[in-house]
Amino acid sequence: MNTASHSFGKSLFELLSSMRFAISLLSILAVASIVGTVLKQAEPYNNYIIQFGPFWFQVFEKLGLYDVYHAAWFLLILTFLVASTSVCITRNAPNFAREMKSFREHVSEQSLNAFKHKHEAAITQSPETLAASAQRYLEGQGYKVKSLPREEGGVLLAAKAGSWNRLGYFLAHSAIVLICIGGLMDGNLVFKVQQLLGYKKIETRDIPQSQVPAISRLTPSNPSFRGSVQIPEGSSADVAFLNVADGYLVQELPFTVALKQFRIEHYSTGQPKSFESDIELFDHAGNKVREATIAVNHPLIHDNIAIYQASFADGGTRLTLLGWNLFAPAASSFPIEGTVHQDTTLTSAAGDYTLEFTDFRPFNIENMGGEIESSSDTMSVLGGSPVSDKKHLRNVGPSFQYKLRDARGQAREFSNYMLPLELDGRWYLMSGVRESPNESFRYMRMPLDAEGNIDGFMRLRGALLNAELRPEIAARFARQALPQEAWGTEIEDKLKFSATQVLALFAEGGFQSLGGFIEGKVPEAEREKAAGTYLRILELAAFEALQIANRQAGLPAPAADDATGWLVRDTLNSVSDMFVYGAPIYMQLTQYDEVKASGLQLTRSPGKNVVYFGSLLLTLGVFFMLYVRERRVWLRIKPGHALLAMSSAKHTIDFEKEFTQHAQALDTLTQQASPPAQ
């Protein structure tokens, strides 16, 4: 029994310390690591369910593929690596230490003769004389030499160089063990054990931090963590959040972090240049203990906790808005106040809507077209100048995003710019809409009137949708379109009828319903012509509608110029787009009071210095192992005869060269003493 377990232990020891096992481990570790780079790690679990379906999602979850590098099986591989390396060190240590010290002076002449690298020479001088000069030579070559007189006569020189190669082995391999231990110290092993024993539990609900129960909270004494927290300007936080699997944990901090200000600086081209946070640290009694500015690459370390600038977001900017009813028969707006990350309820005839403000951006750098010039000079042969032409990049001002959710819970996402954009020489207010986050925004562009407002557009839009105005619009249109002698005739009636019909169709669904009507009523051959006619009627009627709208608003009649023409045309396009805009209101941003939030990362990693020390050893070890060559030289000198033998663990070309050099040196030394040949 005893022998069996003894032999099992021995064979386990043999296996762990075997080279084959070590190389297999390196390969397995490499392959296992690939998994986590191919599959995106630590995504919200919903994404995985969508990607793999419910069955494979569960299989992969059981395998720990969503957090490979903290999975039990991955840690097991690492444990084996540490075990194998440790066993390898213990196994080789005594031997190597002996080897480093030893000159191997007990080697027999017989075995020297059996060396592959040996050289013999006849000598004339006394063995002691040659030994002395050879020793000087070898020491000059960087060898440590031991000279031993032999009982059977003569001298044995035993020399060694490059013993540090073996030291390199110790350094490099203990470094691996150290680095793994350091990594383990910074890992979440303690939490995993606590979780397994039921002491701790991941929180998955979206609840205020203060309501998270103690079982999902970690105390400030937690030796290692890496968490993050978002703090709005003027606010503070005394916890950080650790993302674990599909939930989170609340890490209580030994201090409170307050954010005074968050700043973004930009290059002249608009790219961000720096992210900085002015923070203050308070102890739990409320005393200020530290004040600092942190930036990317410049963390603050306090109480062994490093505080990093990790991200930024909107911290609850207050927005002053004007809501426009897009389908009201008159230009009507109402004021709304909103705060980013908060919801507002809108009540309308069509039902209740929830307005969810999601983001605000003070800058938007957009590519405003601008062709890259292709010139045929030298520069284009070189691929053009390395000085980039960023003239087409422009800051188009603030924008905000919101979701409009109807009573059934369906939501669309909107992104509205505060300032007008110039497109094709005319100015518009842009509002983007999309159904899902992976789509890009489709933009509705609302033209500005001569005063630079959207009121003109809104008035005309109202007039076009107002059924009550249609008879008047049609009448004015017909009078305008016909010469005076045709007034009051049947033609005028027909024209009025057509105009009313076109306006009614347009008010029902824009160009879409106009097109549908033509398709249904007009033979195919005449459709294009009919469409042209209807469009013309619509434009002229819309111009009349604008006249009426202005008059009703007590404004002067619009000038009959190009600008008005474009306003009318753009309005028609916009109104037509409104039918697919997906919301009955447009939100115009008039004022904002920006509040930024800074995303901080807080890390406590006690293993860091262990890892760094291990890294230092690793570097030294690798250099010693690769660049210090261990060699041994023996020179057995007997009266009249010398035998040089050399050995090394690695027989490289350099070794061969060095052996040749030593052999030649021996020849030189033996000949020097001989009297010059007569």
Place this chain on the structure above:
Amino acid sequence: MELALNQPAPLLKRLSWFDWLFAAIVAAGALFALSRFGDYMDIYEKAILLAAIPSLAVFGWFWKPFRPLFLVVGAISLFAISQYQGNLARMEEAFFLKYLISSQAAIMWMCALFGLATLAYWAGLLARSEFLMKTGSTLTWSAVALGFIGLMVRWYESYLIGIDVGHIPVSNLYEVFVLFCLITAMMYLYYEARYQTRQMGAFVLLVISAAVGFILWYTFDRGAHEIQPLVPALKSWWMKLHVPANFVGYGAFSIAAMLGAAYLLAARGILASRLPKLEVLDDVMYKTIAVGFAFFTIATILGAMWAAEAWGGYWSWDPKETWALIVWLNYAAWLHIRLVKGLRGPMLAWWAVVGLFVTTFAFIGVNMFLSGLHSYGTL
């Protein structure tokens, strides 16, 4: 009495007056830069600049041809800078800048010369012409010089664009590809002289030409040569250490892979009579992997230390980090087999070739196919 023996003299006694002159010029240049631009540097950047003096001097003493290369690159770069007269527009006006030594012109010349060098080495190899291969060496040296001039001038140009835009040109995929070509070529030239054989050039220049092809595509198709300001994450002195160290690793592994390919061909009798002996190929392959491994180890450690300062943790299992680990493990296993098992031959040559694919994936593949924190190098 022992005069006939070639005892190595102490290092300092072996140095010639030129060695000392070289060291003096390096020191003078660095100290001038420190006195003139020291106010714009932080303590770490100053330390790097000062540490560069002994590093460059010793490197020049160790590898003698580096001294003239350094002086030529320095002199021509300074001439180019003087031609600018502080005005970027001179790039398209001054004759020398326009056709030769503005950064982009110099880099394009580097590309052309590497292409020609490849042809010369191959023609020399096939025709067994020492002259053609010598031409290949000369072309490679010229390409290296122009490439470095290109990077130096680019560094200066970036400051002309804007004081806040200026940065060392190792910050994006275009710049590091140029660096890759230069480091690989220099390492090859070192081994060429060390082993007194030029035949390996044909193979090594192939991988450089591939990189040149990428640079050209990247320039003309993507306009990647434009100098962009640094994203905040890259604004750190660590970049000056981490990136070049990494590229010594990548360059060395590429050379090893090409020699592995040469080994496999020669072992099958293809080009065998034209290539160096198998032992030589094997030896250089081992040496390059050894130096690559050492530098890759350092680069990864430096990367971890930088990550600890920028991302809040020395190891985040980010795809780039993980692939760096995979590359490291791969060559660690290679070295174990070679050093401990003493194995040689086609198996290790194959492994070195496969290693290039692993390395290339870590280098560009990760940026193309995987996303992560290292997103500044995206294609």
